[in-house]
Amino acid sequence: MAEAALSRALQATVAGDALLRIKGLQAWYGESHILHGVDFDIRPGEVMTLLGRNGAGKTSTLKSIMGLIPRRTGSISFQGRELISLAPERIARQGIAFCPEERGIFASLTVRENLTLPPAVAPGGLELDEIFELFPNLKERLSSNQGTKLSGGEQQMLAIARILRTGAKLLLLDEQAEGLAPVIIQQSARTIRSLKERGFTILLVEQNFRFASTVADRYYVMEHGRIIHGFANAELEANMGKLHEYLGV
Amino acid sequence: MFDFLGIPPQALFGQLLLGLINGSFYALLSLGLAVIFGMLNIINFTHGAQYMMGAFGAYFLLQYLGIGYWWALLIAPIVVAITGIVIERTMLRWLYKLDHLYGLLLTFGLALVIQGMFRHQYGTSGIPYPIPDALQGGHRLTFMFLPNYRAWVIVFSVAVCLATWILIERTRLGSYLRAATENPALVRSFGINVPRMITLTYGAGVGLAALAGVLAAPIYQVNPLMGADLIVVVFAVVVIGGMGSILGSIITGFALGVIEGLTKVFYPEASNTVIFVIMALVLLIKPSGLFGRAASQTSAVEHGGASAAGDGGRSALLFLGVLALFFIISPFFIYPLFLMKAMCFALFACAVNLLVGYSGLLSFGHAMFLGSSAYVSAHAAKVWGFSPELAILTGTGASVVLGIITGALTIRRQGIYFAMTTLAFAQMIYFFALQAPFTGGEDGIQGVPRGFLFGLFDLHNQVTMYCFVFAIVFGTLLMMYRIIHSPFGEILKAIRENEPRAISLGYRTERYKLMAFVLSATIAGLAGATKAIVFQLASLTDVHWSMSGEAVLMTLVGGLGTVFGPVIGAFIIIAMQNYLAQFGQWVTVIQGFIFIVCVLAFRRGIMGEIANKIGKPL
Ligand SMILES: Nc1ncnc2c1ncn2[C@@H]1O[C@H](COP(=O)(O)OP(=O)(O)OP(=O)(O)O)[C@@H](O)[C@H]1O
Ligand SMILES: [Mg+2]
Numbered sequence: 001m002a003e004a005a006l007s008r009a010l011q012a013t014v015a016g017d018a019l020l021r022i023k024g025l026q027a028w029y030g031e032s033h034i035l036h037g038v039d040f041d042i043r044p045g046e047v048m049t050l051l052g053r054n055g056a057g058k059t060s061t062l063k064s065i066m067g068l069i070p071r072r073t074g075s076i077s078f079q080g081r082e083l084i085s086l087a088p089e090r091i092a093r094q095g096i097a098f099c100p101e102e103r104g105i106f107a108s109l110t111v112r113e114n115l116t117l118p119p120a121v122a123p124g125g126l127e128l129d130e131i132f133e134l135f136p137n138l139k140e141r142l143s144s145n146q147g148t149k150l151s152g153g154e155q156q157m158l159a160i161a162r163i164l165r166t167g168a169k170l171l172l173l174d175e176q177a178e179g180l181a182p183v184i185i186q187q188s189a190r191t192i193r194s195l196k197e198r199g200f201t202i203l204l205v206e207q208n209f210r211f212a213s214t215v216a217d218r219y220y221v222m223e224h225g226r227i228i229h230g231f232a233n234a235e236l237e238a239n240m241g242k243l244h245e246y247l248g249v
Numbered sequence: 250m251f252d253f254l255g256i257p258p259q260a261l262f263g264q265l266l267l268g269l270i271n272g273s274f275y276a277l278l279s280l281g282l283a284v285i286f287g288m289l290n291i292i293n294f295t296h297g298a299q300y301m302m303g304a305f306g307a308y309f310l311l312q313y314l315g316i317g318y319w320w321a322l323l324i325a326p327i328v329v330a331i332t333g334i335v336i337e338r339t340m341l342r343w344l345y346k347l348d349h350l351y352g353l354l355l356t357f358g359l360a361l362v363i364q365g366m367f368r369h370q371y372g373t374s375g376i377p378y379p380i381p382d383a384l385q386g387g388h389r390l391t392f393m394f395l396p397n398y399r400a401w402v403i404v405f406s407v408a409v410c411l412a413t414w415i416l417i418e419r420t421r422l423g424s425y426l427r428a429a430t431e432n433p434a435l436v437r438s439f440g441i442n443v444p445r446m447i448t449l450t451y452g453a454g455v456g457l458a459a460l461a462g463v464l465a466a467p468i469y470q471v472n473p474l475m476g477a478d479l480i481v482v483v484f485a486v487v488v489i490g491g492m493g494s495i496l497g498s499i500i501t502g503f504a505l506g507v508i509e510g511l512t513k514v515f516y517p518e519a520s521n522t523v524i525f526v527i528m529a530l531v532l533l534i535k536p537s538g539l540f541g542r543a544a545s546q547t548s549a550v551e552h553g554g555a556s557a558a559g560d561g562g563r564s565a566l567l568f569l570g571v572l573a574l575f576f577i578i579s580p581f582f583i584y585p586l587f588l589m590k591a592m593c594f595a596l597f598a599c600a601v602n603l604l605v606g607y608s609g610l611l612s613f614g615h616a617m618f619l620g621s622s623a624y625v626s627a628h629a630a631k632v633w634g635f636s637p638e639l640a641i642l643t644g645t646g647a648s649v650v651l652g653i654i655t656g657a658l659t660i661r662r663q664g665i666y667f668a669m670t671t672l673a674f675a676q677m678i679y680f681f682a683l684q685a686p687f688t689g690g691e692d693g694i695q696g697v698p699r700g701f702l703f704g705l706f707d708l709h710n711q712v713t714m715y716c717f718v719f720a721i722v723f724g725t726l727l728m729m730y731r732i733i734h735s736p737f738g739e740i741l742k743a744i745r746e747n748e749p750r751a752i753s754l755g756y757r758t759e760r761y762k763l764m765a766f767v768l769s770a771t772i773a774g775l776a777g778a779t780k781a782i783v784f785q786l787a788s789l790t791d792v793h794w795s796m797s798g799e800a801v802l803m804t805l806v807g808g809l810g811t812v813f814g815p816v817i818g819a820f821i822i823i824a825m826q827n828y829l830a831q832f833g834q835w836v837t838v839i840q841g842f843i844f845i846v847c848v849l850a851f852r853r854g855i856m857g858e859i860a861n862k863i864g865k866p867l
């Protein structure tokens with residue numbers, strides 16, 4: 001009895017700490033059941049990395065948080081507010097932003113339009129100057145006519161840059177390093193670290209473990225639509241064996 | 250003054266002005282269609298009806314509230330836009346995840362309902378609407394007299410088109426719209442309420458149509474059918490311009506209006522058809538349209554058959570036997586002329602269905618085969634004195650030729666584009682039938698002799714006639730069944746299921762699709778020719794687009810893609826028309842209503858539902 005009460009009290013404090021807390025999240029694409037009860041939480045200001053093999057359900061988890069998978073159950077609470085039944089646009093307005101794996105740069109919009117497309121959802125977003133400090137390349141390409149004419153790396157910068165303006169506190173970033181040259185990946189890592197310094201909370205989905213280890217505070221490992229393991233960056237060495245087994249790297 | 254190629258300048262500029270006026274309406278309407286298509290992926294067939302509603306809105310405001318033109322220009326579009334918003338919220342919303350064709354079918358049904366109701370109330374004669382005082386009169390220019398109102402229509406339309414273009418291409422709201430057209434889910438994840446934007450976009454597109462309607466009221470009078478034929482021309486404009494482009498639809502609209510006007514001067518006979526001819530040329534040279542990007546071609550019509558294209562095994566053959574038995578017994582109880590009509594339409598609907606079931610192409614223009622074949626066989630029987638079987642063969646032959654020509658052009662497009670191009674070609678044939686010397690214009694060809702079959706059997710005898718029709722229809726249905734189960738049918742099915750794969754296996758899929766198209770045209774032609782002999786009449790009804798719509802409706806009710814479902818569909822629709830004939834326009838309204846219900850709640854159709862229940866393809 002007393003023990004149960006204690007553990008509940010503990011949970012409550014943890015819940016108080018968490019910026020985002022996910023419990024028993026299940027999701028379906030049509031008839032196919034993809035997420036089978038995902039549980040994890042993210043504390044304010046940390047960089048959390050979701051690892052897992054192809055098809056484990058990482059992207060689906062991000063999309064569920066964002067409300068982009070209509071059929072989902074369980075609990076997703078953000079700053080104490082339940083999101084599970086909200087539409088994507090409402091979720092975004094709580095202060096969450098999503099950068100998809102495929103970047104999602106719009107071909108029918110100019111680079112500037114792409115950059116300024118997402119409306120502000122909360123005060124405290126970065127100004128354009130600050131964004132250009134982070135991504136000097138973008139400034140040069142601003143006059144470019146078609147967003148999709150940018151290089152892969154530039155598109156990736158643009159995709160992150162545009163969600164920094166909105167004032168969102170929690171960034172969901174899917175596979176940022178994918179398909180980029182090593183130099184650009186290093187630059188990405190620097191960007192993420194500096195975003196963390198500015199107080200953003202980041203949920204990073206990564207296949208590239210080396211990249212992840214340069215930025216992450218904590219890790220969760222997914223398999224078959226569940227979280228099967230979690231540890232802090234400090235425990236990385238001790239977990240290397242397990243990780244190799246889980247990720248098959 | 251100088252004559253230009255023997256044309257007095259007054260005539261030239263007069264027609265040029267008229268062309269610009271028409272062009273204004275084409276541009277406004279195709280712009281609305283493009284805006285709606287961009288966001289909703291729906292070809293809004295109701296557009297013509299909504300244009301008409303705009304004109305009626307102006308009329309009502311003046312008649313009942315004493316509100317004049319200028320306020321009407323603002324109020325009528327807003328009111329019509331609100332009705333559009335209700336339509337989007339209650340109906341269109343459910344179709345976004347389905348094939349685009351369902352949107353076309355639903356809005357087609359809506360158009361029937363709306364136009365039917367207005368016709369019921371206001372007949373077909375136009376109601377005049379006065380030109381506002383401020384725009385009375387005109388100016389005498391060097392070459393011509395320019396009525397102020399007409400100048401105003403052109404200037405105002407250009408301004409509205411440009412404003413819309415700027416709004417979409419140059420503003421922040423426009424960037425939301427463009428982005429949402431590309432990737433609505435991502436735009437929502439930025440906190441933008443895309444569903445609401447979609448609703449408002451439909452409202453705005455419909456509002457543009459209504460605005461055009463108000464502008465048109467003083468020029469063309471207010472008439473329940475004012476948008477019905479116009480929309481088909483606008484579809485052709487859209488096909489010519491290509492879907493994805495806003496500026497493209499504006500430019501194409503004005504340009505085609507002018508071209509049409511000039512044709513009136515130099516070659517008046519072709520003025521009704523010139524746009525369709527241009528469409529044919531554009532399809533040949535640049536299938537995606539002058540300004541169109543290569544459109545993503547999707548086609549996944551939900552099939553009635555339990556699996557994909559139901560090839561209808563034994564059970565379908567059994568069903569055909571039951572149907573045959575029914576048509577053998579029923580003349581003892583039911584009026585034979587009605588049954589013969591039902592059989593002809595059953596064949597017609599099966600032709601449409603064959604095409605959609607085995608190539609995924611839903612034709613909205615099959616009336617051109619039914620009608621032209623009816624005309625040719627009626628002419629052959631009456632004027633040339635052909636025996637009935639020869640007359641029918643001649644008529645069917647004509648539709649084979651027409652099928653080859655139109656098929657070669659239209660099968661280059663899929664999905665809604667295919668539907669629109671077939672519709673437009675059918676309209677071209679309609680205008681041709683209206684003007685050609687041998688078709689008898691509005692009267693059609695009447696008093697066609699039924700004659701003696703093979704010179705022996707007198708078809709004026711109802712029993713003989715019935716047997717003949719029965720033999721033709723069921724013989725053809727049986728042949729259709731055979732073809733479906735032949736190697737040719739198997740290849741068609743393979744193409745239907747996975748075209749790229751069929752191509753990689755070395756099949757020239759275009760050729761097979763063309764063959765399916767021609768086969769379908771042939772069967773539709775046979776139905777039309779037979780019908781002309783039975784009813785001793787070929788008329789404009791047979792070539793009108795509403796006839797194509799009926800065939801689609803029969804197919805839909807019976808079960809899209811089921812082999813013989815359309816026979817049931819045809820029977821039901823013809824029976825309904827027969828028994829509800831006394832209610833006049835309500836028939837159209839009810840048909841439209843059935844369309845809507847089928848698309849929203851009953852997409853498998855009757856046979857499809859049954860097939861689904863018993864788990865066997867039919
Ligand atoms: N739109 C969809 N419809 C149906 N199934 C889907 C859809 N998207 C993903 N899936 C399936 O859901 C499962 C999880 O996919 P998800 O994209 O979440 O994996 P992931 O962990 O992000 O993989 P990757 O590392 O390859 O990006 C996979 O089996 C995938 O096939
Ligand atoms: Mg992924």
